[in-house]
Amino acid sequence: MAELKYREALNRALFEEMRRDPLVFVMGEGIAERGGSYKVTEGLLKEFGPNRVIDTPIAEASFTGAGVGAALIGTRPVVEILFVDFTTLILDQIINQAAKYEFMSGGQGKVPMVLRTQGGAGNGLAGQHSQSLEALFYHIPGLKVVMPSTPYDALGLLKAAIRDDHPVIFIEHKLLYMTKGEVPAEEYVVSLGQADIKKPGEDVTVITYSYMTLKCLEAAHALEKEGIRAEVVDLRTLSPLDKKTLLESVSKTGRAVIVHEACKRGGVGADIAAMLMEEAYDELDGPVLRICGKNTTIPYNLELEKACVPSVAEIIAGVRTVL
């Protein structure tokens, strides 16, 4: 075991996969010489050269489309979009092309492409650099959506995403890059579609993902001092959704709280809450609660920004209300 930062874990995943498979390559804005805004691609250029570590123009739609085309002919592109906010520029290539190609071609072709990007509030970056847009991709059949919360998961899931034969939207969180965690020295992969119980408990299931996992764990530890045993389930992969783990946990606890940073309206939490109502109604002892980001554009001012995303205190208070 070694302690790695989240960004270092992602970097190791890229090194390992590029060494393993010469068809894996990375492209994006400022990822080669500069090593990426968050240093995730640092050092790749030196080892793999400019043919596989490619700096692109600021032309998201075309280089994402280029990723689709390159994937169609059998290479495995890892395309980086600097901020999830900029994925608005590439939605045709993701929604109409990457997500649908395998289906519409009757299985003749596949799009083994990973789209790496990062989102979330917390750095005073205002409305166009702080969003959580995973619900857009979660909604689209044909896409997988991955949002790791720890260095261990980030490494294992990125490797799995690169090996997957389908388009994967891999969304990191800007506040996670410098967080640290234990990562084994030996190689491993974390399968897509498997949630992880980050903290077991019997009284209430707290369902979350990405950076909010850290806040939920903090809240759960605080609640434990009051004798409330919350089970924190980190989805890790939103699509495919690990319904089995969620239903088992809710069957055990009878209560569910869903926490995410993205806007509440139309968020992933709404879909999960509806699924629990449909499939675990008899197991529930009360209504499912959602604690989510406010339905607003993220403001620049740090105090205003803080007010938009769920806090530890809010999570603690919310959990108390469902018991």
Place this chain on the structure above:
Amino acid sequence: MANQSSAPKGAATGEAAVDEKILREMYRNVYATRQFELTCVTLYRQGLIRGYFHPYLGEEAIAAGACAAIGRDDYIVSTHRGHGHCISKGADLKLMMAEIVGRATGYCKGRGGSMHISSKLDNNLGANGIVGAGIPIATGAGLGIRVKGSRQVVIAFFSDGASNNGVFAESINLASVFQLPVIYMLENNHYAVSTPVECSAGDCNLANRGPAYGVPGVCIDGNDAEEVYLTTKQAVERARRGEGPTLIEAKTYRHGGHHVNDPGLYMDQEALASWKARDPVNLLRAKINDVSVKQIEAKVDAEVAEAVEFAKNSPEPSVEEFLASIADD
């Protein structure tokens, strides 16, 4: 500004530089496309083909000429008006017709239809329902070729309408920066749906857009398969030498409206008549001996008839199997 609606002059090549075998191959493809499209129009009227169908009538020489200049191993990316590309790249007419009629035996198992037809065996990466969307995909195939280190090339077919979409500018720039082996084949049929090119482009000489990105731009007569072939061949050789992309603007004219249900009343009737007088099928037929023409036409006629029978007799896709295949999603 020159009147872009009038027919351009013929090929400046003069000498018979293209050998007989290539001429016959191209004629097979222009004639097969013509007959296939006319047959599709009939099937559409009979209700066997649903949805949208955008005939390639009048533009056949571009696909035939361009595809004759590349090998089976090379890639193409097609458009919503894509039957001609598919045929010229070597598709089996039976599997094509079955797909367009929506049957389980079609290339895409009846899931794609006319606008999304592809054929992996021929390295045809497929048609596209989104105007312009194939341009970055073709560019990416070029990038993939570079990553793999192979000598293949890609032809991106697209239209004057698509050339006004942002991804065209982004993609040709990308290919120029990375010197990708991509031939941008701009089929200027003078209409973006119903809007004439004069009303949608600041400079109607669309080949001029190449040099702005450091890419050679050539304007040719798209109704002359021979000229399309010779120009594409040069661009392909250039791409294989690692010298990067070429933009070819092939001027042509649709023989009808945007899709099968559009009578195209907005079209310039005088220009249409002058382009029809230079029909790509007739132009090429005149360059081949009568015996060959008859042989080719008889063979194609039989193939098209067989394709229709195959499609009609093919099963519909099973709803149960389809629902089972998506049950986990």
